[in-house]
Amino acid sequence: MGLLHYVGQRLITYVLVLFIGISITFFLPRLMPNDPIDGYIAQIQSRAGQTLSPEAAAEIRATLSELYGLEGSLFTQYLNYMRRVVFGFDFGPSFSAFPRPVSELIALALPWTLGLLTTTTVISWLLGNLIGLLAGYYHNRRLATGLEVLGVLIYPIPYYILALTLILLLAYTWKIFPISTTIRPAPLSLAQLGSILYNSALPALTLVIAGFGWNILSMKALAVSTKEEPYVSFARLKGTSDGTRMFRYVFRNALLPQVTALALSLGTIFNGALLTEMLFSYPGLGLLMRTAVGNGDYNMLYGTITMTIVAVATAALVIDLIYPLFDPRIRYR
Amino acid sequence: MIKLNNIVATYTTRRGQVNAVDGVSLEIPRGIILGIAGESGCGKSTLMKVIYGDIGYPLALSNGGVEYGFADEKGHPVTSATIRKQWFRRISYIPQSSMSSMNPVVRIREQFVDFQGPGLNKAKVLEEVRAYIRQLDLPAEAIDAYPHQLSGGMRQRVMVAMATFFQPDLILADEPTTALDVVVQKGILLLLMELQAKMRNTIIFVSHDMGVHYQITHKMLIMYAARAVEYGDSEAIFKAPLHPYTRMLIRSLPTIGDTQLREGVSGRPPSLWENLQGCRFAARCPLATELCRTRDPAFIEHRPGQFAACHYPGEQSIPLEAAA
Structure with a gap:
């Protein structure tokens, strides 16, 4: 009884710490003033040495948003993120080694x-x-x-x-x-x-x-x-x-x-x-x-x-x- | 018979050397309970260390030694030089605080046998230990516990069991009941007396509490400022003390139905750092004369079996009972 109680309490704390920690990793970058997709588009532009047409930029933006789970409200994003991380340990593809997950x-x-x-x-x-x-x-x-x-x-x-x-x-x-x-x-x-x-x-x-x-x-x-x-x-x-x-x-x-x-x-x-x-x-x-x-x-x-x-x-x-x-x-x- | 031959025990400190025990000679018959009394700093704990043989920097034995009156495995008489080898075999020790004297993270049964050399049949000894502690009103499973799982009284009983299990000739107890409440204290004292009566070993017992001394000791030693001031049968000492200091200690005891404020012994003992002349108690003694202040009284037998270091032994002018 004592042992079970002890282990149970520790496990609850463990899950709680993980939950809070992962939530913070989700929210913290979103509080930053710069947008990763803007940065990425700017990167493509400077690499290509020319400006993208606004339509092309918007298209890229939409694709990237979908790819990186940045669609919908913050809350929807959060739910999707948690679902992917908790059930699949899925963080999406890597930018730098695209398309490897x-x-x-x-x-x-x-x-x-x-x-x-x-x-x-x-x-x-x-x-x-x-x-x-x-x-x-x-x-x-x-x-x-x-x-x-x-x-x-x-x-x-x-x-x-x-x-x-x-x-x-x-x-x-x-x-x-x-x-x-x-x-x-x-x-x-x-x-x-x-x-x-x-x-x-x-x-x-x-x-x-x-x-x-x-x-x-x-x-x-x-x-x-x-x-x-x-x-x-x-x-x-x-x-x-x-x-x-x-x-x-x-x-x-x-x-x-x-x-x-x-x-x-x-x-x-x-x-x-x-x-x-x-x-x-x-x-x-x-x-x-x-x-x-x-x-x-x-x-x-x-x-x-x-x-x-x-x-x-x-x-x-x-x-x-x-x-x-x-x-x-x-x-x- | 345990003989203390003019023991001088010296502490080395940064200020220099100081004799915490300064010339104590004593003959303790076997099979008795000896009580040592005296105020803090009188040297009783140091004397206990010397008797136990726990001598090491900063404490040194600068004169004399102890003859224990028993022989070791090879037949040599055990003295201060060889007593260490007899620790928890022929001589044992009951510490003051049982809680802090046990390893908190090791089961008690391990602590019961870990001082035994190799080649010990642990299982067999532990069986005997279980049987033994049952006699001491402890459940046999008590030794399977960790120290924190037992009550203070049980822990001290375990300590008594540890110190008596190997039936040593001599047991030293340094205020073994100070940390306990009065009821538990009585239980432990009765247990010690009972075991002593059964095993006929010698117990040397240090306590501040004159009442405890009266109840359990056969003989008493009163110490004052590193010296022995009185030694004799407890009954005789409590009835007719020779030394005024003993008299004043006894007078400080309350009696039942007593409504008077108890008097303490006023003043303080002399500093052992000073060059002491004459009787060391003279400054606090109501009977002190010029003789006391200049000449050191010898520790001699004034009545059969009763020793004291006083120029006016047995002087009755200090009442034993407070005036009604």
């Missing part, structure tokens, strides 16, 4: 982004937390200070500087990794898998390094304060080993805020994807989003932004659902 392009790019960013986020979380735990638990030893300094040094470096430095060092000076991603679409084979790993290694490395500095610092701070809790002192007086105290007492308790942090960073991986994928020309959602912005590809923008909303909301839902496993005090509430 946006959903198809997203489906192609998504596994790349998810694969790269989920892996690196999880690795840097695990690594950062373990190092942070050691640095915090043994905070009055010299080695621990060294580990913390590692975090302090890495954390403030802006991502693009870190990434460019690594590209310069590891792809240009020493040609260990490719400068930009060259992955050929091919059926999944051992060779293809190797090619993917080889091409993803450098972006993955930059993401791991950029991510784990913060994890070291926050876990270290949490571990230091958790170590002073009476239950850790009492565990020491019971004669528990250092290992037991560090993992079962300090880590299990300091972990709770870090799980939330992991959820939030998993939710925002598409933001992280933007810069990484641009720097490495990595064929993921970030690059798609960037191209869409550059080309005024509204449908594509709708699609990628909606994906981001779904990702953040899903990550929050998943964390809400698994959080009771980490903190029993949530479970029966």
Whole structure:
């Protein structure tokens, strides 16, 4: 009963967040003063080097309006939009890759982004937390200070500087990794898998390094304060080993805020994807989003932004659902 | 017999070093409940730490040590140097607050066995634990719960169970009932007395509450400003205290039907940072003379089994009962 109620409540919140988020993506561009169709027509005119006749322009306008669901009142548009997005994940065709549908392009790019960013986020979380735990638990030893300094040094470096430095060092000076991603679409084979790993290694490395500095610092701070809790002192007086105290007492308790942090960073991986994928020309959602912005590809923008909303909301839902496993005090509430 | 040999325990602070326990010698017979009383800062908690062997920066044992009167697995007598290895085997500890002393995210049964070394038959021990806590008026399933699912009284019972399950020779309890309401407090105290009577182990019990001491302890130690000022059988101490400080502590206890305002002990204990001369209680003592202010009274046996550090032991001019 308690569990069902808990899950039910979270699911309702999830659906509500998605609904509001998708509605905002619908309305926000329509509040902008410029009209995408005007822009598109102007683009055609300047490309053709001549003005279209008013009739031709009106015709194009009508076709485009139909194609992009801009017919009828705002309310009708909204209903149509919601129907298409919710039941078909259909955002219409892409402007820049016409006539391929946006959903198809997203489906192609998504596994790349998810694969790269989920892996690196999880690795840097695990690594950062373990190092942070050691640095915090043994905070009055010299080695621990060294580990913390590692975090302090890495954390403030802006991502693009870190990434460019690594590209310069590891792809240009020493040609260990490719400068930009060259992955050929091919059926999944051992060779293809190797090619993917080889091409993803450098972006993955930059993401791991950029991510784990913060994890070291926050876990270290949490571990230091958790170590002073009476239950850790009492565990020491019971004669528990250092290992037991560090993992079962300090880590299990300091972990709770870090799980939330992991959820939030998993939710925002598409933001992280933007810069990484641009720097490495990595064929993921970030690059798609960037191209869409550059080309005024509204449908594509709708699609990628909606994906981001779904990702953040899903990550929050998943964390809400698994959080009771980490903190029993949530479970029966 | 547990022997404390002239224990001096020193804290290192930024200001320098200070002796929180300054020369306490005591012989505690086995199988009794010893109560330690005294106001905050008198050194009773530090003395408990020393007896438990929880000594580490900033606390150091600068003189003396404890002989526990039992031998370890190899037959060597256990002293302050080796007592750590006996934690929760021969010596155990009941902390003040049971809520904050349990790991909130781990089931209680895990916390019951996690200090045992490898090679432990966990399932078998937990079966015994279940049987044992039933004797303590706890449901056997209590150990399957998380700490927040139990009431304060149940949690403290679990703590008592944890500290007594391995039948240690010595149990230290640092104000184990302070955080509980009076009814629950009584239950825990009765439980401790009952277990002690059954297992015949020694309990050292710290409390501010003279009433609690009167109810459960066999012997009492009164501490004042890092020193022992009186030690003896509780009954004798409550009937005829030797030290004026003890007398004043007892006088502060209310009795049934009492309508008088209770008097506290006025003034404050001396700062341990100063160079202390003479009796440390002299400044607050109504009986103090020039002798008290200049010469430190020795802690000696004035009546059989009753020790005190006072130049005028047993002086009756401070009434035990407030004047009606």
